[in-house]
Amino acid sequence: MSLDTVTDIATSGIGFTLPILVAASGELVSERAGVLNLSLEAMMLTGAFAGVLGAVSTGSPVLGTLAAVAAAAIFGVVQAVWSVALRADQIVVGIASNALALGATTYGARLLLADGKGHSAPGFDPLPIPLLHHIPVVGPALFGQTALGYLCMLLVAVLAVVFARRTKLGLVVDAIGEDAVAADRTGLPVRAVRYGCVLVAAVAAGLGGAQLALSEVHSFSDNITGGIGYLAVVAVIAGRWRALGVVLASVFFGIAQALQFALPALGLHVPFALLVMLPYLIAIVAVSGLVGNSRSPRDLTVAFARTF
Numbered sequence: 001m002s003l004d005t006v007t008d009i010a011t012s013g014i015g016f017t018l019p020i021l022v023a024a025s026g027e028l029v030s031e032r033a034g035v036l037n038l039s040l041e042a043m044m045l046t047g048a049f050a051g052v053l054g055a056v057s058t059g060s061p062v063l064g065t066l067a068a069v070a071a072a073a074i075f076g077v078v079q080a081v082w083s084v085a086l087r088a089d090q091i092v093v094g095i096a097s098n099a100l101a102l103g104a105t106t107y108g109a110r111l112l113l114a115d116g117k118g119h120s121a122p123g124f125d126p127l128p129i130p131l132l133h134h135i136p137v138v139g140p141a142l143f144g145q146t147a148l149g150y151l152c153m154l155l156v157a158v159l160a161v162v163f164a165r166r167t168k169l170g171l172v173v174d175a176i177g178e179d180a181v182a183a184d185r186t187g188l189p190v191r192a193v194r195y196g197c198v199l200v201a202a203v204a205a206g207l208g209g210a211q212l213a214l215s216e217v218h219s220f221s222d223n224i225t226g227g228i229g230y231l232a233v234v235a236v237i238a239g240r241w242r243a244l245g246v247v248l249a250s251v252f253f254g255i256a257q258a259l260q261f262a263l264p265a266l267g268l269h270v271p272f273a274l275l276v277m278l279p280y281l282i283a284i285v286a287v288s289g290l291v292g293n294s295r296s297p298r299d300l301t302v303a304f305a306r307t308f
Helices: 003-032 040-058 061-085 090-112 138-143 147-162 168-178 180-185 190-217 228-238 243-265 272-287
Strands: none
Touching: 003 040, 003 138, 003 147, 003 168, 003 190, 003 228, 003 243, 040 061, 040 090, 040 190, 040 228, 061 090, 061 190, 147 190, 147 243, 168 180, 168 190, 180 190, 190 228, 228 243, 243 272
């Protein structure tokens, strides 16, 4: 295998990784506070659709990105109302949201992005960083991103630092995720923090959807995310609710997706259906406990209600 081939696989792998990683970073914050967002797929899909629609309507990928984040944030508010305020089952809410988003964006694309508009959206072009871009293998993958790609990387870093387990905010989030009732008795605003963490996840997911649609493919198609939101949720579990673990899991899933296209190009005749299944098979292994046990936040998916 030549160096150019390895570089191409790495570049493609990072392209698949970034949407997963930025969404998973936001989901990590939410799950540490006790709220599981299976609707991450819906947020990403809605963000991708709104991003393309906004970019096509205004001619600006920047405004498209803002539209993507706003649309995902609206979905996040709905998720928070049902999961936090109304104490609905978080898994049921997530599944219903994903079905709703798939139907709504498919219909919306037929209605608003007809006649090929959704296949030629203004997008972001790569902005290689001088010198760093020429580093073998990792240079083009990490330092040849678009402006939106660099923004995604920055957001991942900011979330990791701001919500680190030794910061005040990180400790508050962890306390609420471990025992919301006890945290409430100490005066912590449990509902407000959970609302905020869900919105963080939604904004990150919207940015991930915009990255996929406006940086990678410059278009929108039905179900463009294709389960990336689910992989982001699994990356949090496989990463054992740790920032570094989530990064490694996201990179692993991204490379697994890239292999769908790399292996046939290398002349390796592997059934395409198996290649499509590969990231999800790996995800099942990751969450099965075969690669090591981990403990989730104790109050994850547990609705909070005052007991006094």
